[in-house]
Amino acid sequence: MDVKRAGLNAGDSLPENVMVSPDRWRAIISRAYHGAQWQRSARRAVLPILLLALWQYASTAGLFDASFVPSPTAVLESWSQWIFGPRSELAWYSGTWLEYVYLSAWRVLVGFGIAAAVGVAVGVLIGWFELMRDMLDPIVQGLRPIPMTAWLPFATFIFGIREGAAVFLIAMGSFFPIAVSCTIGAEQTPKTLVRAALMLGTPPRRLLLRVVLPSALPYIFNGLRVGLGIAWVLVIVSEMLAVKGGIGYAMWTAYQFVRIDLIIAAMFTMGLLGLLTDRLLLWLNRRLLRWNTGLRAR
Numbered sequence: 476m477d478v479k480r481a482g483l484n485a486g487d488s489l490p491e492n493v494m495v496s497p498d499r500w501r502a503i504i505s506r507a508y509h510g511a512q513w514q515r516s517a518r519r520a521v522l523p524i525l526l527l528a529l530w531q532y533a534s535t536a537g538l539f540d541a542s543f544v545p546s547p548t549a550v551l552e553s554w555s556q557w558i559f560g561p562r563s564e565l566a567w568y569s570g571t572w573l574e575y576v577y578l579s580a581w582r583v584l585v586g587f588g589i590a591a592a593v594g595v596a597v598g599v600l601i602g603w604f605e606l607m608r609d610m611l612d613p614i615v616q617g618l619r620p621i622p623m624t625a626w627l628p629f630a631t632f633i634f635g636i637r638e639g640a641a642v643f644l645i646a647m648g649s650f651f652p653i654a655v656s657c658t659i660g661a662e663q664t665p666k667t668l669v670r671a672a673l674m675l676g677t678p679p680r681r682l683l684l685r686v687v688l689p690s691a692l693p694y695i696f697n698g699l700r701v702g703l704g705i706a707w708v709l710v711i712v713s714e715m716l717a718v719k720g721g722i723g724y725a726m727w728t729a730y731q732f733v734r735i736d737l738i739i740a741a742m743f744t745m746g747l748l749g750l751l752t753d754r755l756l757l758w759l760n761r762r763l764l765r766w767n768t769g770l771r772a773r
Contacts, residue, residue, distance in 0.1 A: 545736040554740035579721040586645025587706040598657025623648040641713035648709040649702035660694025
């Protein structure tokens with residue numbers, strides 16, 4: 476504000492009705508932030524809503540055979556019965572949704588947890604120690620191209636049609652992207668950080684935990700995101716063929732009874748579960764890596 480136009484001398488203070496308090500600034504910033512968040516949410520919802528509307532229109536207009544491509548409203552009705560319907564031994568599609576979600580989520584959690592622990596450790600060791608690289612990297616790169624479905628017979632032979640077969644398959648599939656990403660992260664540790672740590676008195680034996688591992692955290696989280704997505708894919712495969720119960724089991728049973736509406740409901744369920752877990756991993760990433768900012772930092 477021009478103090479002369481306001482009728483004030485250079486040494487005078489501004490009136491209270493002109494000055495903006497810190498609380499007022501915080502309120503303005505909060506409103507602007509929440510407004511931007513609503514805009515982002517609206518932009519993200521536009522395309523899914525448009526696709527659902529086109530799907531509903533095509534089904535209503537008779538462009539698709541309703542027995543093979545049910546409408547969104549039919550899928551929603553079957554999905555609602557699957558969630559809230561009464562339990563019955565003869566009706567697997569009624570009231571079993573929460574139980575199947577729990578079974579699938581538990582298998583993913585256990586298998587992904589094993590893959591994360593082993594993958595991070597092996598990947599960082601390969602990326603930092605030349606001896607480990609020579610010993611382990613050829614094995615990892617040789618096994619990585621093998622399709623995970625090829626391991627399914629071995630999993631069923633070893634573990635039987637039990638939980639161990641599904642956990643093994645999920646852990647195997649999620650391990651490789653995590654290990655490779657962690658290897659790259661350890662290899663990309665800046666030499667300046669290593670030299671600075673040594674100059675500041677860090678013992679060489681502690682460089683791995685104090686320098687290499689923190690520097691590789693962005694790569695580690697990228698590998699965890701990829702591995703988590705693969706875990707949700709493989710839980711469907713394992714539940715279709717290796718274990719009973721779960722979303723994949725429900726999808727396979729719906730296929731046998733030609734219940735396309737329940738297959739689509741199971742697909743939406745898996746998509747929502749995958750999205751939820753990915754958002755949780757991203758939230759953890761932002762909490763732990765606040766220093767790792769970029770053009771899209773929030």
